[in-house]
Amino acid sequence: MQGKLELMMGPMRSNKTAELLRRADMRRQYAKQFVLVLKPSDDTKGGPGVVESRNPNGHGKMDAITFNSTNPWEVLQAIRDKEQEIGKRVESIAIDEGQFVDQLFLFTKYLLDAGHDVLVAGLDLDFRALPFGEMLNLTWLVNAYGGSITECMAYCACGARALYSQRLIDGKPAAYDSPIKVPGDSYEPRCADHFVLPGKQH
Numbered sequence: 001m002q003g004k005l006e007l008m009m010g011p012m013r014s015n016k017t018a019e020l021l022r023r024a025d026m027r028r029q030y031a032k033q034f035v036l037v038l039k040p041s042d043d044t045k046g047g048p049g050v051v052e053s054r055n056p057n058g059h060g061k062m063d064a065i066t067f068n069s070t071n072p073w074e075v076l077q078a079i080r081d082k083e084q085e086i087g088k089r090v091e092s093i094a095i096d097e098g099q100f101v102d103q104l105f106l107f108t109k110y111l112l113d114a115g116h117d118v119l120v121a122g123l124d125l126d127f128r129a130l131p132f133g134e135m136l137n138l139t140w141l142v143n144a145y146g147g148s149i150t151e152c153m154a155y156c157a158c159g160a161r162a163l164y165s166q167r168l169i170d171g172k173p174a175a176y177d178s179p180i181k182v183p184g185d186s187y188e189p190r191c192a193d194h195f196v197l198p199g200k201q202h
């Protein structure tokens with residue numbers, strides 16, 4: 001039987017990771033499922049082997065398998081090893097920071113076809129307000145395999161709903177063409193009126 005996909009998307013500070021961990025915990029506690037939590041190597045928060053929410057009221061942290069963002073397929077062996085170890089199927093697989101995972105669409109589809117339920121949390125847009133990785137492509141899989149799409153909510157300092165992740169470098173709005181990795185950058189959720197992107201052409 002095919003699995004179903006639960007997709008959790010939104011900007012920075014929309015509690016995506018907290019929501020992912022909450023659902024993983026529910027499945028473990030009440031559905032008695034084995035939930036394998038995966039973390040791509042590009043995700044640096046929480047350190048290796050741990051998925052950690054920035055929300056202090058959330059589920060905190062959970063042990064995770066760290067894998068190379070450029071090769072999610074290495075996880076298949078880890079799943080087989082885990083199933084051997086626990087003597088049953090891994091029912092569910094939870095992936096945090098899905099926007100960083102190469103071939104996310106194909107990898108998720110493979111897991112669903114193999115009968116795993118899959119939960120994916122991640123950013124829908126990058127700091128340029130462009131689709132981030134393959135997160136938005138996963139909506140097709142929800143349509144085809146069943147499951148749900150959750151738009152995680154964040155709020156701008158003005159109180160309006162924030163759909164964008166404002167990138168700041170040294171406290172100032174980052175330029176459209178600024179490099180992806182800059183020390184000292186930070187992000188905050190902003191509404192359309194307060195999101196600014198210096199140097200954006202269109």
Ligand SMILES: [Zn+2]
Nearest residue numbers: 156158191194
């Ligand atoms: Zn605002």
